[in-house]
Amino acid sequence: MDLSKMSALFPKPLMAESSDQDKIPSRHLAAAAVAEGESCEFGSTKYFALCAFGGVLSCGITHTAITPLDLVKCRLQVDKEKYKSVGNGFKMAVAEGGAAGLFLGWAPTLIGYSMQGLCKFGFYEVFKDMYSKAIGEENTYLYKTSLYLAASASAEFFADIALSPMECCKVRIQTSPTGTFPRTLRGAFPKILAEEGVGGFYKSIVPLWGRQIPYTMMKFACFERTVEALYANVVPKPRAECSKGEQLVVTFAAGYIAGVFCAIVSHPADTLVSYLNKAKGSSIGDAVKVLGWNGLWGGLVPRIFMIGTLTALQWFIYDGVKVQLGLPRPPPPEMPESLKLKLGLVQQ
Secondary structure, eight states: OOGGGGGGGSOOOOOOOOOGGGOOOOOOSSOOOOOTTOSSOTTSHHHHHHHHHHHHHHHHHHHHHTHHHHHHHHHHHHOTTTOOSHHHHHHHHHHHHTGGGGGTTHHHHHHHHHHHHHHHHHHHHHHHHHHHHHHOHHHHHHTHHHHHHHHHHHHHHHHHHHHHHHHHHHHHHHHSOTTSSOSSHHHHHHHHHHHHOGGGGGTTHHHHHHHHHHHHHHHHHHHHHHHHHHHHHTSSSOGGGSOHHHHHHHHHHHHHHHHHHHHHHHHHHHHHHHHHHHSTTOOHHHHHHHHHHHHHTTTHHHHHHHHHHHHHHHHHHHHHHHHHTTOOOOOSOOOOHHHHHHTTSSOO
């Protein structure tokens, strides 16, 4: 992606002096009064609830839409002898189950990732606001990347607890040989519960955390910092002067860049999740020995494409929901005046 060409998407701003009412204050990670055109206060209970709803749509829709690619990716990870490539995986999936076979596992995908999205985005906003208030405005600016990392890791911890039962069902449905396991959620869920108990849904929770927490930390921190970099170096005018459509273009671009890095840092753990959900009684150590170093990276190329597109679309949908629901969307944080005084950047 040639980021230098993005500036062509944005008309040059007029150089007229803006009025006082057009000037938007610096971002503060705390609740504020409801501004004109906004439906709630930033940091209010309603704000967090609507952010969680945006997360449901963002993750539920996107993950369900790419079920065919996810199915092939999982099969490449757990049976590399049978499934040689992405193209071969699609061909064999259609041959074995027809076009409908490409959407095996769509129901647990929709339910599981909707629940995960609710916690991921909703709790991220909650923890970001909570941690920001705890460390103060100056430290929020100085350690903003650490703030993004801590808030996203905290949110994903709970999001994966919500996701794990449906992820277990999904992987078993998608990777079990035909005739050995139910092909629907209503058959898979009670079978796992009867044979393995509640613990069966959480036997891969540790590698799931190992996959999703680094992924989410990269997803949020890289996205937030990429947005800041794009507005500072690529977009030819301040964010406050961009239209909502222009801002969503930046959102999509930053989301895709973040998604590529997300796929790479989380891929070995993703392979382990797929293997452990298929192989009963196997430990993480057993899986690593069987797969080997190269096996842990199997299916990386389709996953980069999948996660890059997925992450970009998720941020686009999430930001779009915020726009449609009139949620506050404060600009990237600026250095507080008190910190400028301490650093001698301005005079009293």
